[in-house]
Amino acid sequence: MAEKYILDTTVLIDAIDHRRHLDLLERAQGLSIVSIYEFVRYKSRKEENKLLLENSFEVIGIDNAVVLKAAEIFSTLKINGITISDNDVYIAASAIVHGLKLYTKDKDFLFIKKHFKEFKVEVLQD
Numbered sequence: 463m464a465e466k467y468i469l470d471t472t473v474l475i476d477a478i479d480h481r482r483h484l485d486l487l488e489r490a491q492g493l494s495i496v497s498i499y500e501f502v503r504y505k506s507r508k509e510e511n512k513l514l515l516e517n518s519f520e521v522i523g524i525d526n527a528v529v530l531k532a533a534e535i536f537s538t539l540k541i542n543g544i545t546i547s548d549n550d551v552y553i554a555a556s557a558i559v560h561g562l563k564l565y566t567k568d569k570d571f572l573f574i575k576k577h578f579k580e581f582k583v584e585v586l587q588d
Contacts, residue, residue: 466491468522468557470566471500471549473586482588486565492520494556496549531555538577546570552579567575 469477469490474497477487483560498515502508515521522528532548532555539546554574557564563582564571571583 465563467559467563467565467582468492468553468560469497470553470564470568470571471497472567472576473565474501477565481563483586490519490565491562492522494522494553495524496556498553500549520560522560524552526557527559528552528555531559533570535574535578539573542577544573546573550574554578554583557581557583580585 466586467486467490469483469486473483473486474493476483478501483537493515493569498512498521501515502511505511524532530548532551536548537554550568551568551574554571556562558578558581563584565584565586567588569584569585571581572585574582575581
């Protein structure tokens, strides 16, 4: 059975803007709505890019389960003196809740992995 995964914004940008990691882009199961936001926020044609991503991938929204897992991640990290972006917390929570591995280039996700063993993440080197 093929591994199910989503892409973090860092890999999404690499694939679409720089033509790297295209194999991951082609087989990804979806994207967090947060990654779509992060991708389109700097684009001049925001709506066009947003629609392209929404039509190409399953969009993983922020539902109650994701909110609760994100709050748990945030609290755990805070207790341990770690601060990472809320966007990364939501992306990780989405991956955990939906049982998906996350491919990223952002090492901050390893802080979450340290405290949440169920979080499947691979940090790509480039």
